[in-house]
Ligand code: SF4
């Protein structure tokens with residue numbers, strides 16, 4: 001059975017997200033990563049984080065959605081524009097207090113979290129399980 005909110009928070013604290021950052025690394029090739037809803041865009045207005053409009057699918061008329069922009073790391077990996085630091089090293093989210101809803105809903109250990117593969121009591125697995133763009 002899935003633990004309740006208190007259990008999930010305790011679980012989350014077992015992960016060293018500030019030495020990982022894997023979920024802030026985009027698995028896609030486009031300029032945008034995290035999907036933004038209107039309230040996300042409003043919350044991010046006072047930050048320097050760039051927002052891009054990205055076409056979704058091939059339908060007509062074209063549908064565009066707002067996303068947090070990405071930037072390319074020196075090693076070619078694409079990360080969220082709000083990510084600071086080094087992947088699999090010291091890192092942080094520069095917009096953490098106003099981070100988008102999608103990021104708020106994502107808990108360490110959730111399905112796509114590569115840190116979920118960490119050995120018991122050991123370090124996060126970091127980027128080892130993450131698809132690369
Ligand atoms: S991938 Fe998992 S362990 Fe790594 S920063 Fe994201 S939530 Fe934390």
Ligand code: SF4
Nearest residue numbers: 024080082083093103
């Ligand atoms: S907004 Fe913050 S938590 Fe969300 S992907 Fe970007 S850097 Fe990571």
